[in-house]
Amino acid sequence: MAFTTYFIYKAILVLAVFAITLLVATYSTYAERKIAAFLQDRVGPDRAGPFGILQPLADAVKMFMKEEMIPSVSNKWLFILGPSLAMLTACLTGVVIPWGKSLFIDGQEFSLQITDLNIGVLYLFSVVSMGVYGIMIGGWASNNKYSLLGGIRASSQMISYEVAMGLSIIALVMTTGTLSMKEIAAQQHGWHWNVLVQPLGCLIFIICAFAETNRAPFDLPECETELVGGYHTEYSSMKLGFFLFAEYINMFISSAVISTFYFGGYNMPFIGRWVHDPNMLAILGVVFLFVKISFFIFFFMWVRWTLPRFRYDQLMNLGWKILIPLSILNIVITGAVSMRVEILEFFTK
Amino acid sequence: MITQYIFYFLSFLAIMFGLMVVLSKNPIHSVLYLVLTFFAIAGHYVLLNAQFLAAVHIIVYAGAIMVLFLFVIMLLNLNKETEPHKNVWLKLSAAVAAGLLLVVMVGSLKNAEMIAATNAFDPSVGLIENLGKTLFGEFLLPFEVASLLLLGAMVGAVLLGKKSIK
Numbered sequence: 001m002a003f004t005t006y007f008i009y010k011a012i013l014v015l016a017v018f019a020i021t022l023l024v025a026t027y028s029t030y031a032e033r034k035i036a037a038f039l040q041d042r043v044g045p046d047r048a049g050p051f052g053i054l055q056p057l058a059d060a061v062k063m064f065m066k067e068e069m070i071p072s073v074s075n076k077w078l079f080i081l082g083p084s085l086a087m088l089t090a091c092l093t094g095v096v097i098p099w100g101k102s103l104f105i106d107g108q109e110f111s112l113q114i115t116d117l118n119i120g121v122l123y124l125f126s127v128v129s130m131g132v133y134g135i136m137i138g139g140w141a142s143n144n145k146y147s148l149l150g151g152i153r154a155s156s157q158m159i160s161y162e163v164a165m166g167l168s169i170i171a172l173v174m175t176t177g178t179l180s181m182k183e184i185a186a187q188q189h190g191w192h193w194n195v196l197v198q199p200l201g202c203l204i205f206i207i208c209a210f211a212e213t214n215r216a217p218f219d220l221p222e223c224e225t226e227l228v229g230g231y232h233t234e235y236s237s238m239k240l241g242f243f244l245f246a247e248y249i250n251m252f253i254s255s256a257v258i259s260t261f262y263f264g265g266y267n268m269p270f271i272g273r274w275v276h277d278p279n280m281l282a283i284l285g286v287v288f289l290f291v292k293i294s295f296f297i298f299f300f301m302w303v304r305w306t307l308p309r310f311r312y313d314q315l316m317n318l319g320w321k322i323l324i325p326l327s328i329l330n331i332v333i334t335g336a337v338s339m340r341v342e343i344l345e346f347f348t349k
Numbered sequence: 350m351i352t353q354y355i356f357y358f359l360s361f362l363a364i365m366f367g368l369m370v371v372l373s374k375n376p377i378h379s380v381l382y383l384v385l386t387f388f389a390i391a392g393h394y395v396l397l398n399a400q401f402l403a404a405v406h407i408i409v410y411a412g413a414i415m416v417l418f419l420f421v422i423m424l425l426n427l428n429k430e431t432e433p434h435k436n437v438w439l440k441l442s443a444a445v446a447a448g449l450l451l452v453v454m455v456g457s458l459k460n461a462e463m464i465a466a467t468n469a470f471d472p473s474v475g476l477i478e479n480l481g482k483t484l485f486g487e488f489l490l491p492f493e494v495a496s497l498l499l500l501g502a503m504v505g506a507v508l509l510g511k512k513s514i515k
Binding site for chain 1: 377381384400401404405407408411412413416417419420423424476477
């Protein structure tokens with residue numbers, strides 16, 4: 001492929017992923033309000049446009065127009081750095097997710113993944129582990145006790161659940177034998193979804209994803225009954241918007257990662273029987289992936305408006321005393337099952 | 350050629366951020382500069398085609414250890430009033446000791462010269478497959494001993510963290 005073609009194709013792909021991420025996150029705020037309203041037997045936003053469909057635009061305009069306040073005693077640069085980092089780390093993850101199979105145009109292959117790192121899973125994990133800095137720096141730079149407590153809660157929660165998340169990924173990597181997201185997605189064609197191989201690991205991963213995105217029932221960092229607004233108490237205008245928006249982007253990316261790791265990614269069983277054109281298959285794959293992602297976003301919201309919030313000690317007990325031992329058990333079982341022939345030979349010899 | 354420029358750029362960043370760690374007055378800024386230093390070093394690993402090391406470096410150092418550092422420093426609430434004042438003799442003796450160390454370093458490195466690498470650089474050496482095979486083959490014993498060391502440290506930390514031992 002010529003360099004200019006390559007460059008244009010990658011630039012378009014990056015821009016498309018970025019735009020779609022922002023669009024989905026924007027409309028997640030609308031979906032969240034509508035779903036909350038549905039679960040609480042209300043109507044929800046219905047003033048801006050038909051069915052309130054323009055509500056996110058109205059919200060964005062409100063966020064931009066609000067007065068910008070920087071507390072005079074805070075550290076200005078770090079105060080600005082906090083929400084920027086939160087947004088940056090949220091957007092970085094989309095790079096390694098395989099959004100679909102390759103398109104073939106004029107005999108040239110155009111992969112629908114921005115880059116296929118051979119350590120894609122680890123890249124994902126390192127970006128997730130950097131996500132805590134935005135919240136911590138924002139919470140500290142506000143120079144407010146509630147913000148600091150919120151930031152510290154967030155960081156200790158994220159560190160604790162990262163451990164269990166990493167261990168559940170290790171079991172997944174043991175069965176797939178690769179760290180490349182593209183191969184993990186490609187291995188799950190037909191019915192070979194990883195959730196059937198790793199049900200326990202999948203459950204642990206989903207719970208940890210909830211904790212990592214600071215979503216209910218793990219939204220203690222912004223627990224308004226105890227901490228006013230948590231780490232974003234002192235923020236106003238679009239900086240607050242960035243923090244809130246980063247949460248929705250994280251939710252979208254987590255849904256994409258859960259779908260890719262455990263629920264087949266862009267694969268759909270039996271579709272190969274009816275559709276034979278590879279380009280058509282690739283486009284349908286993107287559609288299937290987004291259907292799965294939409295389901296998981298709905299699941300995130302469903303849980304938020306159903307379950308009450310944990311107490312902090314319960315949260316820590318769940319993370320350290322239940323999820324980590326369970327994920328280690330999962331690793332041991334996975335190892336034993338994959339070595340079953342050798343183990344049987346050892347005992348029958 | 351371009352890798353050489355990137356190498357110099359990353360080295361410049363690593364040294365500059367390393368200096369900023371020491372020179373910045375605010376301990377929180379020091380921690381954040383140290384995180385940037387780790388990123389520059391991770392860039393060096395990527396240049397050596399050791400992506401696994403780069404990712405693990407970021408996860409372990411920047412993502413876990415420095416977060417804990419930041420955590421502790423934020424809770425300690427360090428500022429000018431609580432900073433302990435050192436007397437003049439202490440500062441003077443520190444300066445003399447550091448100067449002596451400099452003399453010794455210069456003396457020992459005076460005759461050092463660049464030696465050519467005995468093995469040609471193998472770009473696939475840092476890839477995860479090769480690293481895993483080496484760790485679990487040639488260096489199995491040190492690898493397992495290191496894991497025991499970590500386990501011991503973990504048990505020790507739990508014991509120290511407990512308020513009372515029944």
